[in-house]
Amino acid sequence: MHFQTNGELRSWGRVGNRVHQVARPRFADDVRRWHGFGQDGRLAVGNLRSYSDVCLSDGGRIVDMTGLNRFRSFDPATGIVVAEAGLTIDELLKAIVPLGFFVPVTPGTRFVTLGGAVANDIHGKNHHRVGTFGRHVRSLVVERSDHGTLILSPQREPDLFAATVGGLGLTGIITEIELQLQPIGSSQLSVETLSCGNLDALCDALEAADSAFEHNVAWIDCTAKGSNLGRGIATRANWLSDGALLPHSEPKRSMPTDRVDGLLNSLSLKLFNSLYHAKGRWAAGTAVRHYEPFLYPLDSIRHWNRLYGRSGFYQYQCVIPDSAGREPIRELLEEIAKSGEGSFLAVLKRFGDLASPGMLSFPMPGLTLALDFRNRGRATLELLARLDDIVASASGRLYAAKDMRLPPDQFRRSYASFDRFCSFVDPCCRSDFWARLQS
Amino acid sequence: MTKRILVLGALSEIAEATCRLCAAEGAHLLLVARDRKRLAAVAADLKVRGAASVDIKAGDLTKLDPEESLAKWAATLGGLDLVLLAYGALGDQRSMECDLAAAATLIDTNFRSAALWSLAVANHLEAARRGMLVVIGSVAGDRGRQSNYLYGATKAGLGTLVQGIAHRLAASGARAVLVKPGFVDTAMTAHIEKKGALWSSPEKIAALIRRAAEKRQPIAYVPGYWRVIMTLIRNVPSAIFHRTKL
Numbered sequence: 001m002h003f004q005t006n007g008e009l010r011s012w013g014r015v016g017n018r019v020h021q022v023a024r025p026r027f028a029d030d031v032r033r034w035h036g037f038g039q040d041g042r043l044a045v046g047n048l049r050s051y052s053d054v055c056l057s058d059g060g061r062i063v064d065m066t067g068l069n070r071f072r073s074f075d076p077a078t079g080i081v082v083a084e085a086g087l088t089i090d091e092l093l094k095a096i097v098p099l100g101f102f103v104p105v106t107p108g109t110r111f112v113t114l115g116g117a118v119a120n121d122i123h124g125k126n127h128h129r130v131g132t133f134g135r136h137v138r139s140l141v142v143e144r145s146d147h148g149t150l151i152l153s154p155q156r157e158p159d160l161f162a163a164t165v166g167g168l169g170l171t172g173i174i175t176e177i178e179l180q181l182q183p184i185g186s187s188q189l190s191v192e193t194l195s196c197g198n199l200d201a202l203c204d205a206l207e208a209a210d211s212a213f214e215h216n217v218a219w220i221d222c223t224a225k226g227s228n229l230g231r232g233i234a235t236r237a238n239w240l241s242d243g244a245l246l247p248h249s250e251p252k253r254s255m256p257t258d259r260v261d262g263l264l265n266s267l268s269l270k271l272f273n274s275l276y277h278a279k280g281r282w283a284a285g286t287a288v289r290h291y292e293p294f295l296y297p298l299d300s301i302r303h304w305n306r307l308y309g310r311s312g313f314y315q316y317q318c319v320i321p322d323s324a325g326r327e328p329i330r331e332l333l334e335e336i337a338k339s340g341e342g343s344f345l346a347v348l349k350r351f352g353d354l355a356s357p358g359m360l361s362f363p364m365p366g367l368t369l370a371l372d373f374r375n376r377g378r379a380t381l382e383l384l385a386r387l388d389d390i391v392a393s394a395s396g397r398l399y400a401a402k403d404m405r406l407p408p409d410q411f412r413r414s415y416a417s418f419d420r421f422c423s424f425v426d427p428c429c430r431s432d433f434w435a436r437l438q439s
Numbered sequence: 440m441t442k443r444i445l446v447l448g449a450l451s452e453i454a455e456a457t458c459r460l461c462a463a464e465g466a467h468l469l470l471v472a473r474d475r476k477r478l479a480a481v482a483a484d485l486k487v488r489g490a491a492s493v494d495i496k497a498g499d500l501t502k503l504d505p506e507e508s509l510a511k512w513a514a515t516l517g518g519l520d521l522v523l524l525a526y527g528a529l530g531d532q533r534s535m536e537c538d539l540a541a542a543a544t545l546i547d548t549n550f551r552s553a554a555l556w557s558l559a560v561a562n563h564l565e566a567a568r569r570g571m572l573v574v575i576g577s578v579a580g581d582r583g584r585q586s587n588y589l590y591g592a593t594k595a596g597l598g599t600l601v602q603g604i605a606h607r608l609a610a611s612g613a614r615a616v617l618v619k620p621g622f623v624d625t626a627m628t629a630h631i632e633k634k635g636a637l638w639s640s641p642e643k644i645a646a647l648i649r650r651a652a653e654k655r656q657p658i659a660y661v662p663g664y665w666r667v668i669m670t671l672i673r674n675v676p677s678a679i680f681h682r683t684k685l
Contacts, residue, residue, distance in 0.1 A: 073487065
């Protein structure tokens with residue numbers, strides 16, 4: 001493997017500049033041969049859609065896994081696919097949608113690799129029905145610097161499997177994934193849109209739809225205050241049982257540059273959010289839509305993360321457990337609305353009670369709120385610290401894949417299996433996130 | 440649409456990306472390269488992506504007998520609609536200047552072997568009066584420059600040969616195309632650190648190769664702007680060119 005200096009590799013939030021040594025192997029045997037030698041720190045990364053430093057390793061070695069993007073097998077009788085870890089959901093869908101299958105769990109972007117989906121134990125709009133991605137992983141092939149090639153599954157080496165699912169790439173290099181797919185009868189969904197005037201109405205709508213809808217999520221106007229606080233648009237959907245099986249198309253638009261700063265400011269945010277809410281009210285009702293605009297609205301603009309300009313942005317996602325109720329979400333929204341910051345797409349969703357298989361998996365039963373904040377330096381960090389306090393006192397937790405500055409103490413306290421996880425870390429794997437937790 | 444495809448040097452990134460496009464159209468593929476395990480991995484992938492069939496032959500193309508092998512493989516596929524010749528080495532110009540054995544190996548691989556395979560394919564296609572030979576050359580063959588002229592010379596030689604084959608086949612119903620990529624971000628160029636706007640991905644090149652295979656032109660620069668760049672470079676007077684470090 002040939003490593004070369006790369007000063008441009010960043011996580012999706014684009015905050016800061018770090019220098020890496022990057023190699024891009026094309027075959028698993030390259031990784032296998034190299035991984036057993038040497039002791040220097042290393043981190044396997046996928047398509048760099050994580051917002052945080054879980055996919056960074058300043059001054060260290062990065063193994064870019066996107067060259068390992070082959071299918072190994074697919075059985076249409078069982079819906080089981082085996083593929084290399086660098087295959088993206090984008091590529092996977094192009095092959096399987098025409099055959100009547102879909103990924104069981106997808107995040108809001110299809111440009112993530114399967115390895116990344118496992119390492120962050122991702123969730124989707126259907127969490128209340130099917131849980132996290134890791135629940136559908138039948139087995140993994142992992143390269144360990146100390147034990148060589150290992151095959152992991154919930155039955156075989158269950159502890160290392162549980163550490164690797166949601167393990168942020170720290171338990172070895174995932175090279176292969178066996179995944180159970182979901183059959184679909186159509187590439188279209190029946191989508192119901194509902195406008196809600198305040199937080200209670202929105203939460204009620206989310207709760208009411210869990211039993212009847214496979215996908216259930218709400219967009220929330222994070223700039224609304226007072227009696228409008230927490231207003232938003234609930235969207236819920238089910239796959240049509242019968243229809244055409246057409247995969248998605250390539251994105252047609254692209255944000256060419258990050259050289260335009262201040263595009264997203266308090267004013268444009270307020271304007272966008274109000275317009276979006278008005279549009280949602282206008283579009284309320286039921287419509288048939290292809291999965292592409294429903295599941296992947298932001299994928300229609302390549303490099304949308306450049307909209308935040310040169311300083312980048314912070315993404316913040318927390319989960320507030322059911323026991324704490326809605327009140328903490330209200331407090332978070334009040335704090336955010338007061339700051340005038342926040343994002344053009346803030347998302348609220350309920351996690352169901354299906355257990356997450358990973359030791360460091362993020363989801364737990366409760367309400368999860370996700371939004372971005374443009375990077376304004378100290379002011380932003382102080383706002384996020386105030387949000388941290390609200391989350392901590394509600395016994396909630398934060399998502400490592402999203403949070404560039406997740407406070408190490410808070411992470412250790414809020415993930416009960418953290419100490420157990422540490423004993424499964426590959427001695428050669430390191431990320432900037434992990435380094436922060438160690439310090 | 441192309442259906443039965445033979446790929447010589449199927450483990451090159453450009454070849455694999457091209458194969459994926461053909462697989463999605465339901466092609467029959469026969470892949471040749473040295474490493475059997477890697478070929479098997481590529482073949483398994485192409486099957487899931489929609490290829491009607493994928494056969495693999497592990498062997499060293501510089502050592503195999505082109506006429507004999509080609510006859511066998513054409514029979515396996517039931518005819519040849521497209522032959523993609525995609526193998527070649529870049530070599531290290533500096534070290535090959537002193538190590539003539541290494542230079543000979545490069546010439547053997549990139550020119551001698553590739554030329555003989557091209558001739559054998561031309562004979563086959565001419566007799567069949569149909570089918571297409573696509574050979575991957577390089578813009579490096581357009582003007583010799585100090586940093587990679589040995590590689591450039593082998594690609595120039597091969598290019599002239601394919602141009603001649605295209606001329607010879609013109610009346611037969613069969614065709615030949617020389618594809619000349621510019622900078623492509625692959626394992627072959629992984630050691631080059633600064634990659635700018637002129638670099639293309641293997642997927643982009645593959646899509647352009649597919650398009651070139653459907654057009655009538657015997658020489659295709661991919662992407663097309665390299666035709667302009669190379670016209671300029673060819674016409675820079677030596678007095679100026681020799682002062683550059685290109």
